[in-house]
Amino acid sequence: MPTSENRAPASALPNPSQKADKSPLPVEHKEYGEVGLEGVGGSAIDPHRLARTIRKMDIVVLPIMTVILAFCFIDRTNMGLAMVVGMGSELRFDSYGYSTALLVFFPGYALFVLPSNYILSKTSVRYWLTFLSLAFGFLTLAAGLVRTFGGLVAVRALLGICEAGVFPTIIVVASSWYPRYYFGKRMTAISSGASLISALSGVLAWAFSRISTPNHSGWRYIFILEGAITVLAAFCAFFAIDEYPNKSRFLSEEQRDIAVRLIAQDREEREEEEFTFSLGLRILRDWKIWVFGILYMLNVATTYGLAYFIPLILNGKMGFSGAISQLLSTPPYFYGFILAVTVSSISDRYHIRSPFIIFLHLNVILGITLMRWGPNTASQYLGLFFCLGASVVSGPMIVVYGQNNAPTRAKRSVSSGVQLSLGAVGGIIGSTVFRSQDSPTYTPGTVVVLCSSATVISICCLLNLYFRRLNRLQRETNLVLEGQRGFLYTL
Numbered sequence: 001m002p003t004s005e006n007r008a009p010a011s012a013l014p015n016p017s018q019k020a021d022k023s024p025l026p027v028e029h030k031e032y033g034e035v036g037l038e039g040v041g042g043s044a045i046d047p048h049r050l051a052r053t054i055r056k057m058d059i060v061v062l063p064i065m066t067v068i069l070a071f072c073f074i075d076r077t078n079m080g081l082a083m084v085v086g087m088g089s090e091l092r093f094d095s096y097g098y099s100t101a102l103l104v105f106f107p108g109y110a111l112f113v114l115p116s117n118y119i120l121s122k123t124s125v126r127y128w129l130t131f132l133s134l135a136f137g138f139l140t141l142a143a144g145l146v147r148t149f150g151g152l153v154a155v156r157a158l159l160g161i162c163e164a165g166v167f168p169t170i171i172v173v174a175s176s177w178y179p180r181y182y183f184g185k186r187m188t189a190i191s192s193g194a195s196l197i198s199a200l201s202g203v204l205a206w207a208f209s210r211i212s213t214p215n216h217s218g219w220r221y222i223f224i225l226e227g228a229i230t231v232l233a234a235f236c237a238f239f240a241i242d243e244y245p246n247k248s249r250f251l252s253e254e255q256r257d258i259a260v261r262l263i264a265q266d267r268e269e270r271e272e273e274e275f276t277f278s279l280g281l282r283i284l285r286d287w288k289i290w291v292f293g294i295l296y297m298l299n300v301a302t303t304y305g306l307a308y309f310i311p312l313i314l315n316g317k318m319g320f321s322g323a324i325s326q327l328l329s330t331p332p333y334f335y336g337f338i339l340a341v342t343v344s345s346i347s348d349r350y351h352i353r354s355p356f357i358i359f360l361h362l363n364v365i366l367g368i369t370l371m372r373w374g375p376n377t378a379s380q381y382l383g384l385f386f387c388l389g390a391s392v393v394s395g396p397m398i399v400v401y402g403q404n405n406a407p408t409r410a411k412r413s414v415s416s417g418v419q420l421s422l423g424a425v426g427g428i429i430g431s432t433v434f435r436s437q438d439s440p441t442y443t444p445g446t447v448v449v450l451c452s453s454a455t456v457i458s459i460c461c462l463l464n465l466y467f468r469r470l471n472r473l474q475r476e477t478n479l480v481l482e483g484q485r486g487f488l489y490t491l
Contacts, residue, residue: 012059016196029266045258050339053251053258054182061177062186064240065170066193067480068133071230073157073198074104078226080311082206083220084106084325090217093149095435102431108161109426114280115163117172121275122411125173126241128165133164144220158331161309164420172414175403176244177259179266180490181351184400185344191396192340199333201226261468263422275410283414287462290404292415293422295357295459298452299398300426301433302364305445309434310388313371313442328381336389343393344400352451352491353401354460361453363390368449372441387449394456404490405467408481464491 079087083098086245092099122126139159146152147240174190175183208225209218242248259294283289306313310332314325347356363386370383399419406415434445467489473479473487480489 020471024197041434045261048255048267050258050262053255053262056251056255057177057245058186059222060242060248062144062190064194064237064242065174066190066197067233068129068237069167069170069190070197071133071233072136072163073194074201074226075136075230076199077199077307078140078205078222079130080309080329081209081220084311084315085209085219085222086217087219091146091149091152092220095437098151099432099435101149101156103154103428104422105160105217106427106431107164108157108426109164110421112161112164113168113420113424114414116196117168117413118275118277118280118419120165120169120172121410123215125169125243126238129169129241130234132162132165132169133237134231136166137227137230137234138281139227140223140230142223144216144223144227160424164424165304167360168413168420171399171403171420172409172413175412175416176263176409179262180404181266181348183403184348184353184397185341187400187403188340188393188396190345191399192393195392196333196337199330202330203327204242218490230308231405273328275413279410280414281412282417286411289402289415289418290422291459291463292398292405293418295401295456296395296419297429298362299391299395299424300423301429302368302387302449303395304390304427305430305434305449306384306391307430310384311443313384313434313439322370333386333392335385336392339389340393340396345411347397347400353397353404354464354491357394357397357401358395358457358460360390361456363387364394364453365450368446368453372443372446379469398456401490405482407484407487411482467491 045317072346079098079102088094092269103352116128116132134158136159139155140160141260143152143159146155170190171187174187178186205226208221211221214217231369241251244265245251246256248256248259251259311331313327314328316321320328343356347353367383367385367387367390371380371453372383374380374383399416402415403412404414429448433448434442437443468491470479470481471488471491474481
């Protein structure tokens with residue numbers, strides 16, 4: 001029988017929470033004045049203190065994680081902006097070379113995600129995230145100094161290795177700070193906020209590209225100045241990054257206690273469980289982790305394909321100039337951010353994930369259809385809003401879906417590692433499907449996006465049915481899921 005359906009071992013601690021859908025945890029915002037929270041020891045937590053603690057946790061976690069991830073996205077996706085202002089002509093490579101430079105980022109990324117999560121389990125969050133941020137900042141700066149196409153490819157390959165640990169570290173840290181149904185909105189806010197900041201960097205990149213000196217063309221300053229800003233931000237981040245709630249430097253002792261009890265109500269965190277190689281291999285045998293990884297891979301193929309090639313699509317398909325293409329690549333991310341806040345808030349409130357992922361990928365299908373077959377430029381650009389905005393939101397929602405169904409920190413770490421590793425495979429797909437030679441129709445990219453979204457919708461429907469069945473058995477027979485009494489899967 002699958003491990004998720006086995007009875008708990010005798011040594012397993014009972015979960016003090018009730019079933020997930022009947023949890024006494026308050027539903028956010030309006031609820032603080034209505035209900036308290038029963039702590040592990042049975043004493044109720046004052047709802048006003050709980051609200052203050054949650055707000056303080058948000059201040060401690062969300063801004064710094066969003067900024068770090070934003071710089072990670074900026075330094076990863078500025079290739080398209082540099083390409084339309086002369087990088088290819090100066091380094092003497094064409095659209096095939098551009099796809100190659102994008103593609104070499106992902107093998108190192110895929111291979112180093114899980115090792116990075118293992119290192120994270122052995123070291124300080126603050127030191128590890130700062131080190132990674134400094135590394136990818138210096139490499140971005142170096143991309144502006146290369147003199148050959150080979151040098152650019154080498155920098156991109158190293159950048160993939162250094163950025164491999166950033167997003168999974170942020171996922172593991174954020175999921176360890178919040179209960180499952182507080183986490184969705186926060187994780188989506190971090191990811192979508194970072195994507196929005198990254199999109200706004202298109203305007204900044206355009207301004208940097210206007211700088212030109214005898215030794216450096218304008219496209220070089222996109223990398224040089226963005227890399228320098230990243231390095232400066234990494235030094236500042238060292239003083240702002242916090243550890244896990246029970247070791248937080250910024251929470252008071254009372255707030256640390258409330259945060260720990262809040263987590264204990266939601267799941268058995270098993271802080272004493274050491275993340276070992278053998279434990280990681282045991283977790284990897286759970287097929288559900290790989291399914292969540294495939295979902296993320298399919299979503300990334302769409303998101304990265306569009307993110308890397310938006311300036312080229314706007315330029316080649318819709319006929320805008322290079323500068324206007326850079327500026328028009330930003331607005332779809334505003335739509336994505338608004339959609340993210342709305343969808344994740346409702347999803348957290350009702351404790352469900354897959355129906356919203358399905359809704360988002362229906363938006364993707366609508367958007368790519370308009371982009372390909374829209375009768376005019378306005379309808380095609382509207383399709384870009386639907387397609388890119390929904391895919392940007394769906395990514396973190398899929399991550400949250402996987403994290404919600406992994407109750408221990410070790411399993412969440414492995415789950416995020418598998419998702420991000422397979423996401424790198426999706427990045428390889430995305431970096432090759434929207435090709436300049438396919439302009440103006442981009443038929444291969446359109447087909448890949450349609451097939452990916454249809455597959456995501458199908459998998460989510462099947463997972464929903466499977467989890468509903470197990471949850472029903474848990475309620476009727478007290479079946480122990482994921483080795484934790486009272487645990488229910490998030491649909």
